[in-house]
Amino acid sequence: MADLRAMAEAADAHEEAEARALDALVVKSVLYRSGEVDPTAKPPAPPRRDGQTMLMQADPRLPPMPPQPTLIDFFRHRFGPAAHLLQSARLAVKAGHPDKIVLACLLHDIGVVGFIRSDHGYWGAQLVEPYVDAEVAWAIRMHQALRFYPDESVGYVYPEMYVRLFGADFRPDPYIDRDYQAARNHRWYMSARLVTLNDYYAFDPDVYVEIDEFTDIIGRNFRQPEEGLGWDDSPSSHMWRTIIAPTKFL
Numbered sequence: 001m002a003d004l005r006a007m008a009e010a011a012d013a014h015e016e017a018e019a020r021a022l023d024a025l026v027v028k029s030v031l032y033r034s035g036e037v038d039p040t041a042k043p044p045a046p047p048r049r050d051g052q053t054m055l056m057q058a059d060p061r062l063p064p065m066p067p068q069p070t071l072i073d074f075f076r077h078r079f080g081p082a083a084h085l086l087q088s089a090r091l092a093v094k095a096g097h098p099d100k101i102v103l104a105c106l107l108h109d110i111g112v113v114g115f116i117r118s119d120h121g122y123w124g125a126q127l128v129e130p131y132v133d134a135e136v137a138w139a140i141r142m143h144q145a146l147r148f149y150p151d152e153s154v155g156y157v158y159p160e161m162y163v164r165l166f167g168a169d170f171r172p173d174p175y176i177d178r179d180y181q182a183a184r185n186h187r188w189y190m191s192a193r194l195v196t197l198n199d200y201y202a203f204d205p206d207v208y209v210e211i212d213e214f215t216d217i218i219g220r221n222f223r224q225p226e227e228g229l230g231w232d233d234s235p236s237s238h239m240w241r242t243i244i245a246p247t248k249f250l
């Protein structure tokens with residue numbers, strides 16, 4: 001009996017929280033607005049009704065996440081179109097690369113599709129670092145720099161796309177150059193290089209790949225926390241929580 005009452009109370013509380021969320025005021029972080037507006041300028045006051053509360057949970061406009069979210073749940077419910085990542089991972093499988101390289105390819109732009117573009121290799125590596133082999137995180141971090149430097153020994157040339165996107169006279173920032181120089185002499189250099197190689201050819205609009213193709217590789221190589229990503233108190237849990245609830249007020 002007590003159990004039934006507790007369940008009913010929990011259901012009521014959940015419903016109430018949902019109703020509050022739908023009614024709550026959503027505001028965007030500085031980072032979302034910065035650039036379009038000067039972040040140092042005073043932001044306009046949000047149109048807050050009398051008594052209206054601020055959103056302190058997941059954004060009700062987004063698909064709900066399960067209570068113990070997995071990496072695949074993030075691919076399905078929070079990441080933008082991931083065709084490029086899925087294609088590059090399939091290319092790595094086809095080339096006969098080991099799981100570690102396939103996983104690094106699958107996750108290499110996780111920053112771009114799920115979180116933040118600027119310095120995406122560094123953000124993406126930090127996000128997954130607690131859950132993958134150190135070499136996988138390193139390869140994701142370093143692909144950011146290596147993308148800008150050719151390596152003829154493996155047939156990687158400077159991407160034509162970068163000339164179009166960044167202009168012929170674009171040169172990477174000094175910190176990118178420093179990381180490239182350091183990576184060249186690192187024992188895992190080729191792992192990051194293979195990420196860039198499979199990256200290069202993974203923009204085919206006619207190739208469709210499902211995340212399910214990598215369920216086994218993820219299962220073997222991504223340490224999915226029992227509590228769910230975001231709720232496991234790892235050094236990057238807060239980053240996963242921010243992706244779950246990106247407009248939470250505080």
Ligand SMILES: [Fe+2]
Pocket residue numbers: 108109120121143144
């Ligand atoms: Fe990238």
Ligand SMILES: [Fe+2]
Pocket residue numbers: 084108109199
């Ligand atoms: Fe990429």
